[in-house]
Amino acid sequence: MPNPDSSVPAANPATNPAANPAAPYDALLLVSFGGPEAPEDVVPFLENVTHGRGIPRERLEQVGEHYSLFGGKSPINDLNRDLLKRIEADLAGAGIDLPVYWGNRNWDPYLKDTLAQMAADGVTRAACFVTSTYSSWSSCRQYRENLYDAVDGLEGAPQLDKLRHYFNHPGFIEPIVDATLASLAELPEDVRAGAHLAFVTHSIPLSMNDTSGPEGGAYVDQHLSAVTEIARQVSLVTGVEHPWELAYCSRSGAPHVPWLEPDVNDHLASLKEAGAPAVVLIPSGFISDHMEVIYDLDTEALATAEELGLPARRAATPATDPRFVTMVRDLLLERATAERGEDVVRASIGRLDARWDRCPVGCCANPRADRPALCGDA
Ligand SMILES: CC1=C(CCC(=O)O)c2cc3nc(cc4[nH]c(cc5[nH]c(cc1n2)c(C)c5CCC(=O)O)c(CCC(=O)O)c4C)C(CCC(=O)O)=C3C
Numbered sequence: 001m002p003n004p005d006s007s008v009p010a011a012n013p014a015t016n017p018a019a020n021p022a023a024p025y026d027a028l029l030l031v032s033f034g035g036p037e038a039p040e041d042v043v044p045f046l047e048n049v050t051h052g053r054g055i056p057r058e059r060l061e062q063v064g065e066h067y068s069l070f071g072g073k074s075p076i077n078d079l080n081r082d083l084l085k086r087i088e089a090d091l092a093g094a095g096i097d098l099p100v101y102w103g104n105r106n107w108d109p110y111l112k113d114t115l116a117q118m119a120a121d122g123v124t125r126a127a128c129f130v131t132s133t134y135s136s137w138s139s140c141r142q143y144r145e146n147l148y149d150a151v152d153g154l155e156g157a158p159q160l161d162k163l164r165h166y167f168n169h170p171g172f173i174e175p176i177v178d179a180t181l182a183s184l185a186e187l188p189e190d191v192r193a194g195a196h197l198a199f200v201t202h203s204i205p206l207s208m209n210d211t212s213g214p215e216g217g218a219y220v221d222q223h224l225s226a227v228t229e230i231a232r233q234v235s236l237v238t239g240v241e242h243p244w245e246l247a248y249c250s251r252s253g254a255p256h257v258p259w260l261e262p263d264v265n266d267h268l269a270s271l272k273e274a275g276a277p278a279v280v281l282i283p284s285g286f287i288s289d290h291m292e293v294i295y296d297l298d299t300e301a302l303a304t305a306e307e308l309g310l311p312a313r314r315a316a317t318p319a320t321d322p323r324f325v326t327m328v329r330d331l332l333l334e335r336a337t338a339e340r341g342e343d344v345v346r347a348s349i350g351r352l353d354a355r356w357d358r359c360p361v362g363c364c365a366n367p368r369a370d371r372p373a374l375c376g377d378a
């Protein structure tokens with residue numbers, strides 16, 4: 001039992017804030033999507049992602065081809081291995097001795113296996129850092145359902161807390177500002193000042209955006225808060241008001257179901273038509289260069305821009321920027337402090353301030369079925 005009186009050292013060093021600044025947490029869990037690592041993984045991976053989703057066969061074949069272009073290997077697992085190492089090093093450097101685990105929704109290492117290992121290792125309470133920062137069923141609540149499934153029936157399962165959304169954390173925003181500035185600097189000088197900023201994120205069905213967050217619409221609203229702030233900071237440095245827009249990639253699902261638009265390729269065509277001299281594509285919906293970025297943007301959208309004769313650069317994702325890695329520690333310590341009942345400072349930047357620790361009732365309702373989920377009030 002954790003000791004409610006923090007002036008008396010708790011028996012368990014892992015839950016004693018004097019011995020462990022992350023108390024009451026005795027582990028951190030990196031939660032991600034997962035991706036195939038070999039050609040023979042691609043079909044089973046896609047089946048894991050889409051079972052029961054009614055995604056047309058044709059779309060799945062197309063997506064399979066995107067993976068084939070890269071030898072059947074998604075970059076996402078290596079990116080997460082790298083992130084995990086950097087988080088470990090950052091925690092160790094700050095004198096925080098905390099094991100870091102990793103589990104995925106759709107591919108090995110699966111969350112269920114990781115949670116079993118954590119239970120076997122005696123972990124009692126873990127903070128979960130999810131590699132997706134915006135509110136929606138796909139990018140938040142589905143992970144909470146996955147966590148429920150992973151501990152369902154597991155003897156000695158640790159308590160799990162999901163760290164808050166970080167779309168408005170300076171550790172996420174600042175690396176994207178710098179990446180955008182770097183891409184602008186790479187554009188030919190004569191088109192630089194007039195360059196548009198095209199922020200890009202994963203499209204979702206309109207119905208999913210409508211149920212995002214506790215009041216609906218949080219997916220788009222959070223993106224607008226983040227990208228307005230990024231554009232503002234970029235313009236402060238360049239001294240030019242770069243026009244910006246939010247566009248979408250990776251639309252899937254049946255054609256008659258409306259998803260968020262414009263598609264990034266259509267958006268590039270509109271920009272060209274409207275006389276934009278150049279564009280920087282900023283994947284502000286993603287934390288690292290996984291398949292959506294290296295295929296949908298680097299392969300497809302940059303080819304579209306080339307065909308249109310529109311000078312374009314793709315800005316880097318936060319991925320391994322030290323500010324992004326340190327943000328994970330900041331979120332962990334912030335939550336640990338709050339869970340200990342102490343006063344807490346929550347870093348945020350832009351129109352929307354720090355979001356909830358526990359998702360409110362009804363947050364990001366599952367569009368298909370009401371499934372049990374952890375880390376929320378319901
Ligand atoms: C909001 C969102 C993020 C958030 C950002 C984040 O989490 O980072 C995200 C991330 C990712 N999505 C990924 C891959 C896929 N997503 C699919 C399908 C879908 N995604 C959706 C939404 C999102 N997806 C939705 C509404 C669907 C339709 C099916 C359904 O309703 O669930 C499909 C099925 C085929 C297709 O139709 O595209 C695949 C293969 C990968 C791995 C990439 C790699 O391998 O490197 C990652 C990180």
Ligand SMILES: [Fe+2]
Pocket residue numbers: 202250
């Ligand atoms: Fe996706």
